[in-house]
Amino acid sequence: MTLLSIENLKTHFFTKAGVVKSVDGVSFDLDRGEILGIVGESGSGKSVTGFSIMGLVDAPGRIAEGSIRFDGQNLVDLPEPQMRDLRGRRIAMIFQDPMMTLNPVLRVDTQMIEALRAHGRWSDDDARQRCRDVLGQVGIPSPEERLKSYPHQFSGGMRQRVAIAIALLHQPDLIIADEPTTALDVTIQAQILFEIQKLxxxxxxxxxxxxxxxxxxxxxxxxxAVMYAGRIVEMGTTDEVVNRPAHPYTAGLIGSAPSRNARGTRLTQIRGMAPLPMNLPTGCAFQPRCDHATGACAVSPDASTLEGDHLVRCHHPLVGAFDRGTAA
Amino acid sequence: MTVFIIRRLLQSVLVVAVMTLLVFAGVYAIGNPVEILISQDATEAERAAAIARLGLDKSLPEQYLAFLGNLVKGDLGTSFVFGEPALQLVLQRFPATMELAICAMMMSIFIGVPLGLYAGLRPESIAGRTIMTGSIFGFSLPNFWQGLMLIMLFAVILQWLPAGGRGVRGEFLGIESSFFSWDGISHLILPAINLALFKTSLVIRLTRASVRETINLDYVKFARAKGLRPRRVIGLHVLKNIMIPLVTIIGLEFGSVIAFAVVTETVFAWPGMGKLIIDSIFQLDRPVIVAYLIVIVCLFITINLVVDILYAILDPRVRLADQKA
Incomplete structure (x- = not known):
């Protein structure tokens, strides 16, 4: 059952220097209980997509076009009071840097209880009980004591657990996680990934x-979904995208990550740099960095479907080519 | 905490000692007060008697040691000019200056913080820009000129408020103050505004800058993502964080308002300490100068102590015991 349906979302920033098209025509659906990964380099528009769903795009940015349907409601033209009612209660967010997401001068209980009370009446006892329960769920030992602590008394991993606990307080239908494990140690990262998956x-x-x-x-x-320069260039099941990438950019991303299987060989790089969102190349935005580019790439490619739901936005999709490449 | 306060107080004693030494040497270097105090045609005998009476016949170290001896007994000497105890002279004027300073600081906080918040939250709006432009006038126009213009407008042209003096003081719970009578308040308004204008501009600019810095931080976005009302996000999450730099500056400025209200007190003929210290410096009335400075130093030390304690209350990451200063 579809929970979230985004149609041709365009979030643009109208700066003095020009219009920055951070998100430029993104569409995807999300079912209840489904986990969608959005992958891309810095500036590809993946975080802005998340903030657009939350209705937290700050001026000079705004949603210029498109619709975000959440459980039947279009969030794009939802008035702020209703949007605020959804935020935290039905759609929650977890941020990248756990050192920065909790307010340093407020105690953890203050920050948790205010999140509860933003969406209904809670007695002190009930609120504390709920906070203790959720902190316990995310694996924080002795939650009672921890509630009275300040954020600086926690380690990075523990702070991220607190932030996750806050996101889980109202058992939301959708959680948007903006690189929540990037700033953590690998071991902590693995623990948190495991627990989030479970919860x-x-x-x-x-x-x-x-x-x-x-x-x-x-x-x-x-x-x-793989994003490049404000657009989804490839989307499909994790297996399809990771094992049989069709877009040269996705293939490049996979090729440039070190893996155990390719010990001793040089990592492939994607040449050049991600384009500045202010001045994107005409046609396919990836064209200047692409080994497969031809004259056809001067025209922006439409999205096409391969087998199943595997979607790719490329004139020369690498059907099966990547498999052969690694085998050789 | 207790250790911190005790250490602070010990340091203050040292500061006071060093300060008195400097003032003693400084005033001695400027000139001989006897030249000012005694008429030109006094005889040599009268002159010698006056010098002996003021204790100026001894060498400077001897004078200083005598002063320190009296200081321990709580005696700061007798004014050369008025013949009254110096400390008493200063403390008589103290309430008037405090009234003015407290009033001015309150104005700058209760006007400056809200305006600064507004300008910080809506930097591109017309009101926000107007506030910022206005604040430039606030601290670039000379203080005395602002005072004269206030007198011109409100006392001379509109005749709403008195031009100077302190007015009749009221009494409440045994405390005598201008705050407790209408006449007292009406005399207080203009000098307080004059003194507050600069501070308000400073508070506006500092608040705005802190808001601009804080508003984009993740914890503010996270607070919004929790579905909190804007009033709570701004009123608690942002405000509590910007209070940290604000408290420091307001504390320091409060001290400087008390110590350097001279110009305003002169323009509005306000009988405060500033007027007294200027007169005393002209007459090289060393005991009054020293007494005044001791009072001011003690005040600064108290204010700084209060700021440090407020700091620890506002910011849980600060531990007073760990601080060296």
Whole structure:
């Protein structure tokens, strides 16, 4: 059952220097309980997509076009009071840097209880009980004591657990996680990934996991969307995208990640740099960095479907080519 | 905490000692007060008697040691000019200056913080820009000129408020103050505004800058993502964080308002300490100068102590015991 349906979303920033098209025509659906990974480099528009769903795009940015239907409601023209009612209660968000997401001058209980009370009446006892329960769920030992602590008394991993606990307080239908494990140690990262997966499955919560790390997404998401310069260039099941990438950019991303299987060989690089969103190349935005580019690429490619739901936005999709490439 | 306060107080004693030494040497270097105090045609005998009476016949170290001896007994000496105890002279004027300073600081906080918040939250709006432009006038126009213009407008042309003086003081719970009578308040308004204008501009600019910095931080976005009302996000999450730099500056400025209200007190003929210290410096009335400075130093030390304690209350990451200063 579709929970979230985004149609041709365009979030643009109208700066003095010009219009920055951070998100430029993104469409995808998300079912209840499904985890979608959005992968891309910095500036590809993946975080802005998340903030657009939350209705937290700050001026000079705004949603210029498109619709975001969440459980039947179009969030794009939802008035702020209703949007605020959804935020935190039905759609929650987890941020990248756990050192920065909790307010340093407020105690953890203050920050948790205010999140509860933003969406209904809670007595002190009930609120504390709920906070203790959720902190316990995310694996924080002795929650009672921890509630009275300040954020600086926690380690990075523990702070991220607190932030996750806050996101889970109202058992939301959708959690948007903006690179929540990037700033953590690998061991902590693995623990948190495991626990999030468990919690999401228990509550049938849908999740959008924004990251630049394909490896994280490979073990977590049901489906993956790869973003480049404000657009989804490839989307499909995790297996399809990771093992049979059709877009040269996706293939490049996978090729440039070190793996155990290719010991001793040089990592392939994607040449050049991600284009500045202010001045994108005409046609396919990836064309200047692409080895397969031809004259046809001067025209922006439309999205085409390969087998199943595997979607790619390329004139020369690498059907099966990547498999042969690694085998050779 | 207790250790911190005790250490602070010990340091203050040292500061006061060093300060008195400097003032003693400084005033001695400027000139001989006897030249000013005694008429030109006094005889040599009268002159010698006056010098002996003021204790100026001894060498400077001897004078200083005598002063320190009296200081321990709580005696700061007798004014050369008025013949009254110096400390008493200063403390008589103290309430008037405090009234003015407290009033001015309150104005700058209760006007400056809200305006700064607004300008920080809506930097591109017309009101936000107007506030910022206005604040430039606030601290670039000379203080005395602002005072004269206030007198011109409100006292001379509109005749709403008195031009100077302190007015009749009211009494409440045994405390005598201008705050407790209408006449007192009406005399207080203009000098307080004059003194507050600069501070308000400073508070506006500092608040705005802190808001601009804080508003984009993740914890503010996270607070919004929790579905909190804007009032709570701004009123608690943002405000509590920007209070940290604000408290420091307001504390320092409060001290400087008390110590350097001279110009305003002169323009509005306000009988405060500023007027007294200027007169005393002209007459090289060393005991009054020293007494005044001791009072001011003690005040600064108290304010800084209060700021440090407020700091620890506002920011849980600060531990007073760990601080060296």
């Amino acid at each position: 999401v499955a228990e509550n049938n919560t849908a999740m959008i996991w924004v990251t630049h790390d394909l490896a994280v997404v490979a073990g977590l998401a049901n489906r993956v």
